[in-house]
Amino acid sequence: MGLLWLATQxxxxxxxxxxxxxxxxAVAGGAVFATTVVLRGIDQSLTRGLNKFGADLLVVxxxxxxxxxxxxxxxxxxxxxMPESVIADARAISGVxxxxxxxxxxxxxxxxxxxxNAFLVGIDPATDFTVLPWLTNKLERPFVGGDAVVGxxxxxxxxxxxxxxxxxFIVYGKLDRTGIGLxxxxxxxxxxxxxxxxxxxxxxxxxxxxxxxxxxxxxVLIQIGNAAKANLVRFALARNPEIKVITAGxxxxxxxxxxxxxxxxxxxxxxxxxxxxxLMITAIFSSIVNERRRELGLLRAIGATRYGVFQLxxxxxxxxxxxxxxxxxxxxxxxxxxxxxxxxxxxxxxxIPFLWPSLAEIGVLAAAIVCLSMLVGTIGAAYPAIVGSRxxxxxxxxxxx
Amino acid sequence: xxxxxxxxxxxxxxxxxxxxxRNICFKAQVGEFVVILGHSGSGKxxxxxxxxxxxxxxxxxxxxxxxxxxxxxxxxxxxxxNQTIGFVFQFASLIPTLTVxxxxxxxxLFGEGMTRAARLRARDLAGIVGLSxxxxxxxxxxxxxxxxxxxxxxxxxxxxxxxxxxxPTGDLDEATxxxxxxxxxxxxxxxxxxxxxxxxxxxxxxxxDRTLVMKDGAIL
Numbered sequence: 001m002g003l004l005w006l007a008t009q010x011x012x013x014x015x016x017x018x019x020x021x022x023x024x025x026a027v028a029g030g031a032v033f034a035t036t037v038v039l040r041g042i043d044q045s046l047t048r049g050l051n052k053f054g055a056d057l058l059v060v061x062x063x064x065x066x067x068x069x070x071x072x073x074x075x076x077x078x079x080x081x082m083p084e085s086v087i088a089d090a091r092a093i094s095g096v097x098x099x100x101x102x103x104x105x106x107x108x109x110x111x112x113x114x115x116x117n118a119f120l121v122g123i124d125p126a127t128d129f130t131v132l133p134w135l136t137n138k139l140e141r142p143f144v145g146g147d148a149v150v151g152x153x154x155x156x157x158x159x160x161x162x163x164x165x166x167x168x169f170i171v172y173g174k175l176d177r178t179g180i181g182l183x184x185x186x187x188x189x190x191x192x193x194x195x196x197x198x199x200x201x202x203x204x205x206x207x208x209x210x211x212x213x214x215x216x217x218x219x220v221l222i223q224i225g226n227a228a229k230a231n232l233v234r235f236a237l238a239r240n241p242e243i244k245v246i247t248a249g250x251x252x253x254x255x256x257x258x259x260x261x262x263x264x265x266x267x268x269x270x271x272x273x274x275x276x277x278x279l280m281i282t283a284i285f286s287s288i289v290n291e292r293r294r295e296l297g298l299l300r301a302i303g304a305t306r307y308g309v310f311q312l313x314x315x316x317x318x319x320x321x322x323x324x325x326x327x328x329x330x331x332x333x334x335x336x337x338x339x340x341x342x343x344x345x346x347x348x349x350x351x352i353p354f355l356w357p358s359l360a361e362i363g364v365l366a367a368a369i370v371c372l373s374m375l376v377g378t379i380g381a382a383y384p385a386i387v388g389s390r391x392x393x394x395x396x397x398x399x400x401x
Numbered sequence: 402x403x404x405x406x407x408x409x410x411x412x413x414x415x416x417x418x419x420x421x422x423r424n425i426c427f428k429a430q431v432g433e434f435v436v437i438l439g440h441s442g443s444g445k446x447x448x449x450x451x452x453x454x455x456x457x458x459x460x461x462x463x464x465x466x467x468x469x470x471x472x473x474x475x476x477x478x479x480x481x482x483n484q485t486i487g488f489v490f491q492f493a494s495l496i497p498t499l500t501v502x503x504x505x506x507x508x509x510l511f512g513e514g515m516t517r518a519a520r521l522r523a524r525d526l527a528g529i530v531g532l533s534x535x536x537x538x539x540x541x542x543x544x545x546x547x548x549x550x551x552x553x554x555x556x557x558x559x560x561x562x563x564x565x566x567x568x569p570t571g572d573l574d575e576a577t578x579x580x581x582x583x584x585x586x587x588x589x590x591x592x593x594x595x596x597x598x599x600x601x602x603x604x605x606x607x608x609x610d611r612t613l614v615m616k617d618g619a620i621l
Contacts, residue, residue: 006499006510013498013539298494301455302555303483303511305476394447394455397490 003308007315018320024280025324025373028273030332033369035266037336037362038343038354042262045179045355055130055221056230058246059086059237064218076181077106077119081212086220086243093236098223100127103194103216108207113164119186120164122194130221131175131188138173146170149188152177165200165207167193179355191217262352274376281317281380289313289388296388297396306389313385314378321377325370333362402595403429403452403563408461410447410618421447423618425461429611431562432593434586436606439615445599446491446567448615452597453486453565454478465563483511487556487594489566494552495540501527502536505554512559519558526554529584546573553581557588564588566598570605582608 011018064080081103090099103122107113123131125143132143139158143149148169150156160171175183189197198210212218224233234245289296296309304312336343340356347354357365410422422444429435439445450456452463454470462469465485470478482488487508495504502523509519527536530550535543540551549572556564566585570578586608588594598605606612614621 002510002514005515009503010498294494295496298490298496299507299511300479301453301482301488301490302508303479305479305511307476308479308511392456394450397455397494398446 003312004315004319007312007319010316011319018323021281021284021320022324022327025277025321025377026328026331028277029325029328029369029373030335031328032270032273032372033329033332033366034336035269036365036369037332037357038347039263039266040357040361040365041179041354042347042352044357044361045353056224056247057222057233057237059090059220059222059243060218060246062242062244064244077104079104079106079211079218081216081218082243084215084217086240087217089240090220090222090237093233095225095229095233096222097225098127098129098221100124100129100221101191101217102219102221103191103212104218105194105197105210105212107164108201108204112166112201112204112207114162115187118164119182120194120197121182121186121188122191123188124191129223132173134175135173136176139170143172143190145190145193147172147190149173149175151175151182151184151186153184154187162187165197165204167197167200169193177355179353181353274372277321277373277376278380281321281377282383285313285317285381285384286387288316289384293388293391293396293399296391297393297399300391300393301397310385310389313388314381317377317381317385318374321373321380322370325373328373329366329369333366402431402433402466403597404462404464404467405448405452406462406464408448408451408458408463410444410451410456411459420618422451422458425620427613427620429595429597431595432589434589434596434608434610435598436609436612437597437599437615438601438603438606438612439599440601443615444618445615447618449565449567449597449599452563453488454482479511483508484559485562487559487561487564489553489556489564489569491568491571495548497540499539500536501532501538501540501543501551504540504551505558507555508558523554523558526557527551530554531580546577549573550577550581553584557584557594560592561594563595563597566596568600568602569598570600570602 061080061082064078084101087099087101090096101124105120105122107115107118107120121131125132131149135149137158138149139147146169148162148171150162150171150173152175154171154174156162156171156174158171158174162169162171169189177184195214198212198214201207201210222233222237224230230247234247237243237245296304296312299309299312300306344354405425405427408422408425409420412419412421425448437445437448447456451458452465454463457471463471465481470481473481496507499507502520503515505526506515506519506523509515509523513519524533524536527533530553532543532547532550532554535547540548543551549569553566553569556566564585569585570581573581582605585596585598589596598609
C-alpha cells in the first residue's frame with residue numbers, strides 16, 4: 001500500500017465531494033467522448049467510403065458536379081449523361097491505368113420496379129474497379145449480366161430476386177456499409193443491362209423516357225499509375241470543355257466544409273471543457289490543499305517528502321478524473337446508444353455520411369478520453385500540489401490553532 | 402545525541418521582528434527524558450520543531466548524533482523524521498479518513514511501506530495505550546483523549562531514537578495522563594529512547610531526568 005491507497009482512502013471517506021467532482025468530470029468526459037465518436041464516424045465514413053471508391057479521378061459532364069457529389073454522398077438518384085468518347089479520350093492519356101464507365105438511372109415508382117426511386121448504376125464488369133473488387137459478401141461464381149449488387153443498406157439478401165421494368169436480377173453481392181450514400185443505397189447492374197432497361201421501360205406509357213442513348217455514360221472513373229501525376233492527367237482531360245474532373249479529395253473536402261462548423265464547434269467545446277475542467281480542478285484542489293494544510297504538514301512530519309505530498313495531491317486528482325471520465329464514457333455510450341437513430345437521421349438530413357466506428361475504435365477513443373481527463377487532472381492539480389508540497393510543515397501543522 | 406548550539410528563530414511580520422527562540426544551547430543524551438517547561442508563547446514548541454527538522458532555525462545548529470540536520474537535503478531530513486523521530490503534537494493530529502489502526506501505522510507508509518508487520522506493530526501499540534477495541538474506528542468516532550493516545554502510539558511505531566512530544570497530555574484526564582506518562586517513561590527506559598517533552602504542567606517534571614525552563618524564547 002502506498003500513496004495511491006492513501007489517496008483513495010481520502011476520496012472514499014469524502015464521498016459526497018468525490019462524487020460531485022467525478023460527476024463534473026463525467027459531464028465533460030462524456031460530452032467529449034460522444035462528440036468524438038460521432039466525428040470519428042463521419043471521418044471514417046468519408047475516408048473508408050471514398051477509399052473504396054478507388055478512383056483517383058471521376059469525369060462527369062460539366063454541369064453535373066454538384067449532382068455527382070450529392071449522388072456520391074447520399075445515394076439519391078442523379079441522372080446526367082455524356083458521350084462515350086470520353087472513355088477513349090481518357091484511355092489515350094499517358095499514365096492512366098484503369099478507365100471504367102458508369103451509367104446512372106432512377107427506377108420508377110409504382111408497379112414496374114420492386115424499389116421505386118432507387119438509384120441504379122450500370123457498371124462495366126470487364127473494367128470495373130470500384131464495386132466488384134470490394135465484394136466480400138457474394139455468390140460463389142463470377143458476376144454475370146443478370147446479376148445485381150446491392151448497397152449495404154439494402155434489405156435484399158444474396159440470391160434474392162429483384163425486378164425493374166419487367167427485367168429480373170439476382171442479388172449477386174452485397175457491399176459492406178460505408179456511410180457513403182452511393183455505396184450503401186444504390187443498386188449496381190451491368191451497363192449493358194442498364195441500356196436494356198431503358199429499352200424495356202419504353203413500353204410503359206407512364207414512365208418518362210430516359211435521357212440517354214446506348215453508348216452514353218454518366219461518369220468515367222479513372223485510376224492513375226503511381227508514377228503519373230494526377231494534375232497532368234487532369235490537365236489533359238480538361239481540354240474537353242464539356243466535362244468536369246472530380247477527385248476523391250474534392251468530395252472529402254466538400255463534405256468536410258459542410259461539417260466544418262460541426263468539427264469547429266466540437267473543437268471549441270472540447271477546448272472549453274478541458275480548460276474549464278483544469279480551472280475547476282485547480283480551484284477545488286487549492287481549496288482542498290488549504291483545508292488539509294494540517295494533514296499535509298502532519299504527513300511531512302512523519303516522513304513524507306515534498307515530492308511525496310505532491311504525488312499524493314496528484315494521485316487524488318488522477319484517481320478522481322479517471323473515475324469521472326470512466327463514468328462519463330459509460331453515460332456517453334448509453335446516450336449514443338439511445339440516440340443512435342436520431343443521430344443517423346439528422347446527419348443524413350445534412351448530407352453527412354456516417355458509419356459507427358468499430359467497438360475496438362470506440363475502445364481506443366474511450367482510453368484516449370480517460371488519458372486526456374487524467375492529463376487534465378494532472379495539470380489542474382499541479383499548482384495546488386506544488387503549493388502543498390512547499391508549505392512549511394510546522395506552520396501547516398499549527399494552522400488553525 | 403541531540404545538541405543545540407546557539408539556536409535561534411525569528412519571525413518577521415511587516416516591520417515587526419519577533420524572536421521566538423533566542424540562543425538556545427543544550428544537549429540531551431541517549432535515553433534521557435528531558436522536560437522543557439514553560440508558559441504558552443515561551444518558544445518551546447518552536448524549539449521542538451527545529452530539533453525535529455520541521456522549521457529551519459534562523460541561526461545556530463541542531464546536531465543529532467554529531468550531524469547538523471539543517472545541512473541535510475530535504476529528502477534526508479524527511480527520512481530522518483520518519484526513521485529517527487517520533488512526534489506527538491499538541492492536538493490529536495490524526496488523519497480523519499483513516500482508521501485508528503491505519504493512523505498508527507501511517508509512518509510506515511513513508512518507510513518500509515504499510516506492511517503486515519507494520520500493521521501488527523500498530524495493533525500492539527494500540528493495545529499498549531488501551532485502544533485494542535477501537536482499531537477499526539475513525540478519529541471522529543473516538544474521544545479526544547483516545548485520539549491523543551493514538552497519536553502517541555503512532556510516534557512510537559518506527560521505534561524512533563528520539564521522541565519529541567509537545568504537550569502530549571494536554572487534554573487528558575489524570576488516569577490517562579498517568580498511563581501516557583508510563584508509556585513515555587517505559588519507552589525511555591526500555592528502548593533508550595531520548596524524549597524531549599514540552600509542557601506547562603509541572604506535575605510531569607517528576608517523570609523527567611532533567612527539566613529545562615524556557616521563558617521569552619530563552620532557557621533560564
